[in-house]
Amino acid sequence: RGSARGGFPPIAAASRGRCVHRLSAALHPFASGTMGRGGIDSAKVAPDSTRASKFQGLDSAADEAARTAAGSPANTLGPVTVLEHITYGLENRIAANPNYPFLLLIANTTVVIGAAGAGWHLLANRVSDAEVFGFDSWWDGVYLAAHLVMTGGPDTDTPADTYLRYIYSFLVLFGLIVFAIVVGFITAGIEAGLEAVGSGRTKVAETGHTLILGWNEATLRAVVQIAFLRRQYQMGNERRTLGVLYFFPRLLPLFKLLMIVDPPSTSVAASNIVIMTDQHDKNEMHEMLESVLAERGINPRRTRIGRDIICRVGSPTDVSDLLRVGAHRAAAILVMMSEKDQVEEDESEGTIQNGATLRTSLALRYVIFTNPYATKNGRAMPHPDLRIVLQMSHPSDYVDAACFAHADGRQVIFPVDLSKFSNSLMFNCAAQPGLSAILLDMLDFEGMAIRRRKAKNIRSGPFNAMGACVGQTFGEMRKQFSAAAFIGIVRPGMDEEEALEKGFGLCPDMNVKIQREDLLIFVGPRPTPRCSMRMSSAFAGYVEEAAKLMKAHPDIEANRAKHGLTNSKRKRTLLVCGWRPVWQQYPARLGGRIKEITSQRLPGSAIIFVNKVPDEAFAKLMAAIGASKKGAGSYDVAGGVAIKHVVGDAAQTAVLKPVMDENQIDGCIVLGTQANFRLAGKYRDTRVLNVILLLRKLCQDKANAPPMHVVGENTEDLTAKLALAPHRSGFAKLVSGERRLEFEPDFVNNMAVNARALVQTLAYPHIESARSELFDERETSGGLINVDAREYVPLNVSMKFGVVRTIVLRAVGERSMCLGVVWGSGAVELLPKHDSTVRFTDDDRLVLLRKVVKP
Known part of the structure; x- marks a missing residue:
């Protein structure tokens, strides 16, 4: 797979997570509930003392801003004449x-x-x-x-x-x-x-717009993702108006008044985009945007530069410039100041991290409270849909001190540490080939993506009426949709632990009754899922067929009950070339990445780290994560998996050749970053290409080398096409009597990951209690995994994919949902059509959302 997909974010800073409910192993939590105004599909939440204690309340923040601005004249840039x-x-x-x-x-x-x-x-x-x-x-x-x-x-x-x-x-x-x-x-x-x-220095007269502050390598991709959201919303409205809105888009307010069109699932899908940076002039931004939008097939009739995408030149840290672009009137703000962060970090020799980002967030606070969107009872009120997403260059223990909440308790500022997600993505991809492609497809707004709708705004039932699902159980509701798979439900205002106990979140209890304000999470190609009442009868047929198959193959259920969750584990040796400096500052992150590997490995497996971290420093990290030392550069972790450490540069033949000769390496993670040395994006890509080429040479020279699955990272799309991975013969090999499949190299495109992650957070920031389960290490959370198909379905038997989903759903002791297939050929398929015929072999794997149910 040449290009990697984007992802969705961990919230940042805080590996300590004071500003959020809980920071999962890879994804951050978002505040419960979603905000809304007008017709936007959103949720309100009641004030929550537990939540409010984690970040500053609106009144307190407004008072603090008022004290700071006391005696200062009102900035005349605020009002628009x-x-x-x-x-x-x-x-x-x-x-x-x-x-x-x-x-x-x-x-x-x-x-x-x-x-x-x-x-x-x-x-x-x-x-x-x-x-x-x-x-x-x-x-x-x-x-x-x-x-x-x-x-x-x-x-x-x-x-x-x-x-x-x-x-x-x-x-x-x-x-x-x-x-x-x-x-x-x-x-x-x-x-x-x-x-x-x-x-590009004139004033912006917009309200409720999406504002992007700063510019980095992910900015263009973020704009493309927002354009995809806009296109899907517009195409949905065009279908409902028989194409009238395509030719006469200015009639949209009239159709809204007549309630012919559906409200957007997020304000980002319906608002104009304003970009402000001082790194490029207006013409340069227009040229780059025009090129990337044309490349991704964005029709100018739907998103036009100058009309729907407005570019301005100014400093995101300057209060006057923020007022000029209407930051105090914006509904969604995305701060992308990572390049400025890097400059400040370099000039301060690493003593200042996230400097420009934090300064921008403080400037936004000042602008929002000194030039309020509205006032209520004499109190400054921000835009009711306001959410501010901060792209963090590093984890921060104190960014939560700048966070504040709406009057109803909804969180406003969301710091996002993307390094945690991209690292987790690479390690999960190495442990479970094909899984990352499924996950990143789910988080790409161009196609099948994770989306959410308010229950009262979903059309269903025999008359395709809005809110018809209210009062139904989650299991009854999900049977009515053909192209969308409903995977979760969030009740705004409900505590996370309470939600898990009552069966909410991902892979929910099918008997949960749906209420009007509930947020329904689904995977589908459109922001508004299409209801088909014929699906209910089709689903009944799938249930009947699934029961017959399971009765004819009772050994499948018995085998799964006997072996539990260990069936799909393998004995493998993984090589990790390179290093993340953040692991030395936060050892728990390294422990989380190691656990992602060991959870899919049998005793006797090994992980070999090759980097320039001194042995003494590495030993301290191992002790911090609970690994026991058993020899020089060798450690044991839970599950009987060994960890080995080799000091040296993985790009040097003298260092890597002994490792390859002495071990049967099945997989390799190639990181572009190193210990104690920083490279720019292009040079990191060059290093990754060098290491992969060296692996190709060493595998070619080694007799009977097992197939090696390579996972690399890249910042430029071309890198994935240039890489020459170890030779693949095109068929499975027998190694020590075991069939070993050959997988194409996987590349995790960091810029695509960052863009999709940030836009996912910007669009749907308040369903974290469910989304954070995707990489939660607890078995009781709804994690994304892939397993051997034989664990759930009979092999070499033709059946509809709807039958497969039904068989997985009825598994005892768990609440699992089948979202796709990783075929033995390495091809990945997300949500095949329910009526498509499939036939599995021993090499095929199912992609599941699985939640273990406590007895």
Whole structure:
């Protein structure tokens, strides 16, 4: 698989997690409930004392901002005047269409000529002593006006006297000079105005918009993900209006009033996008955006640069610039200041981390409370849908001190540490080939993605009515949808532990009764799932067929009951080339990554780390995670898996060759980062290519080398295409009497991961209590895994995929859902059609959301 997919985020900072409910092994929690205003599909939550104690309340934050701003005059950049609204509209139209000034001039000239001609005709009718041209015809009046504009005046009255002709000619010439001067003044003014428009420093007259602050390698990808959300929402509305909105999008407010179209699942899908940075000028941003949107097939009719994507130049840490882009009126804000963070970290020799990001978040606090969106009982109130997502360059123990909540207890600021997610993704991919592709597909808004809808805004039932699922059980509701798989339910305001006890979250209890404000989580291609009542009868047939198959193969259930969750574990040796510096600061993260490997390995397996971390420092890390030392550079962890450490550069043959010769390496994780040395993105990619090429050479030279599954990381798309992984013969090999499948190398594209992760958080920040379960290490959480197909279904038997989903769902002792298949050929398929026929062999694996149920 050449390109990696994006992901969804861990919330950041806080490996300590004071600003959030709980920080899972890889994904952060988000606050329960979702906010909403107008028709947006969102959730309200009641104030929660437990939640409020973890971050600052709205009143307290507003009081603090008021004390800070005491004595300072009000910033005049906050309000937007009528003239600024007009100027903003003109600027956006000129940015979207360079020919707009000429069209505007033609339109204005036409209006003036028509109005003046009509006025001439009306006045000419009142002249009684002589006939005036145009008195008897409207068109004559218009013609005269046009003639005057084009020629400067008629020539039928030119005097015959010579001296009068001199004066007449002088006056005509003088008039031309005056006209030229006036034209010069006008031209200079127009040029100055156009220059101001091109500079990107004018005020933004938007409300409820999505604001991106800063610029890094993931920004363009983030805009693309938002464009996908917008496109899906628009296409859904176009289907409901029989295509009318495609040609006449300005009719959307009317259709909303008539309740013909559905509300968006998130404000991000319906709002304009404003980007502000001081790293590029406006034209550069337009050129880059135009290229990437065209490359990803975004139709300008749906998302146009200059109209729907507005670019501004300014500093995200400057209060005046934030006011200029309407930060205090925005509904969603994404802070992408990682490149500035890196500059400050380098200049301070590592003593300042996340500096620009934290400064931007503090500036946003100040702007929001000193220029409030609204006031209630004399209190400053931010936009009711406001959420601020911070892309953190490093974990932070104190970012939560800047977090605050809405008046109803909903969290506003979400710090996101993406390094934790990308690391977890790589290790899970090494432990379970194909799993990362499924997960990242689920988090990519272009296709099958994790989405959520409020129960009252989902159409279902025989009349396809909104809210028809309210009062039904979760199990009854999910049978009505063909293309979407419902995987979870969140009840806003419910404590996380209480939710797990009552069967909420991922893989919920099928008997949970749905309430109006519940958030239903599903995987599907559209933000609004399509209901089909015929699915209920089809599902009944699948249940009947599943019962027959299980009755004919009782050994499957018996074998799973006997061996529990160990059936799909393997005995393997994994090589890890490179190092994450964050592991030395937070050893628990290294322990989490090791556990992701050991959970899928049998005793006798090994993990070999090759890096430049000194033995003494590595030994301290092993002690911190509870590994016992059994020799020089050798340790044991739970589950009988050995950990070995080799000091050296994995890109050097002298270091890596002895490791390859002395061990049967089945898989390798190649990291672009090293200990005590920092490389830019392009050079990290080059290092990854070098290490993979060295692995190819060493595997080629070693006799009877087992198939090696390589997992690498990249920041540029081309890297995955250039990489030359160890040779693959195209068929399974027998190694020590065991069949070993050959897998294509997996690449985790960090920039794609970051973009998709951040936009997922921005769009649906308040269903974390369920989403955080995806990588939760507890068996009682709904984790994403892949298992041998033989654990659940009979092999070499043709059946519908709907039958497979039913068999998995009825498994005893667990609540599991089948989301896809990793075929023996290495191909990955997410949510095949329920009526498609499948036939499994010994090499095929099922991708499940599995939650173990306590007896």
